[in-house]
Amino acid sequence: MIRAGIDIIASIAAGFYTTGRHLFVRPFTESYPEYKRPLPARSRARIILTRDPEGRERCVACYLCSGVCPVNCISMQAAEDSRGRRYAAWFRINFGRCIYCGLCEQACPTSAIQLTPDFEHIRRDLLDMVFEKQDLLVDHCGKDPDYDFYQHAGVVTGLAGKGDHISENAPVNTRTNMP
Numbered sequence: 001m002i003r004a005g006i007d008i009i010a011s012i013a014a015g016f017y018t019t020g021r022h023l024f025v026r027p028f029t030e031s032y033p034e035y036k037r038p039l040p041a042r043s044r045a046r047i048i049l050t051r052d053p054e055g056r057e058r059c060v061a062c063y064l065c066s067g068v069c070p071v072n073c074i075s076m077q078a079a080e081d082s083r084g085r086r087y088a089a090w091f092r093i094n095f096g097r098c099i100y101c102g103l104c105e106q107a108c109p110t111s112a113i114q115l116t117p118d119f120e121h122i123r124r125d126l127l128d129m130v131f132e133k134q135d136l137l138v139d140h141c142g143k144d145p146d147y148d149f150y151q152h153a154g155v156v157t158g159l160a161g162k163g164d165h166i167s168e169n170a171p172v173n174t175r176t177n178m179p
């Protein structure tokens with residue numbers, strides 16, 4: 001009983017202390033949009049599609065981001081170029097539904113899709129919130145400047161042969177493993 005009373009008095013005193021601390025501090029009003037507070041790089045707002053260090057599109061249209069998206073706001077169609085390299089023929093995000101959870105970025109194996117701190121992409125018309133590939137694709141690497149999926153993937157697309165990729169072992173002739 002006494003203990004509970006002390007806890008109540010302590011929490012009331014803490015509340016007054018917090019209020020008192022701010023009583024004589026000069027108020028600071030952020031005048032947006034004149035002043036834009038710098039946001040951390042990992043803030044989750046507008047989504048972009050990035051390029052690899054060679055300037056090629058990173059997205060390989062694997063559908064993982066659209067599969068993991070809890071609100072189904074990503075859609076695309078896969079295509080393949082003459083070297084067997086996959087890309088998205090079209091790629092669409094409906095920002096009217098996006099909840100900026102970041103799951104698509106976490107699921108992406110190529111670091112193509114990334115959320116950025118840019119939150120100023122809101123439009124008045126809901127239909128204008130549907131962004132196509134040309135609206136999403138940027139000409140830089142985003143947060144992961146050195147990463148090139150095809151250098152690690154072991155897929156022969158003209159960059160390297162089998163066994164030549166980063167951390168990749170040379171192919172094994174399975175017949176030599178047979179007893």
Ligand code: SF4
Binds near residue numbers: 070074101103
């Ligand atoms: S941030 Fe979340 S809701 Fe938005 S596109 Fe990515 S997975 Fe979907």
Ligand code: SF4
Binds near residue numbers: 058061104107108111
């Ligand atoms: S953005 Fe990433 S996860 Fe989504 S389809 Fe492209 S490569 Fe796959």
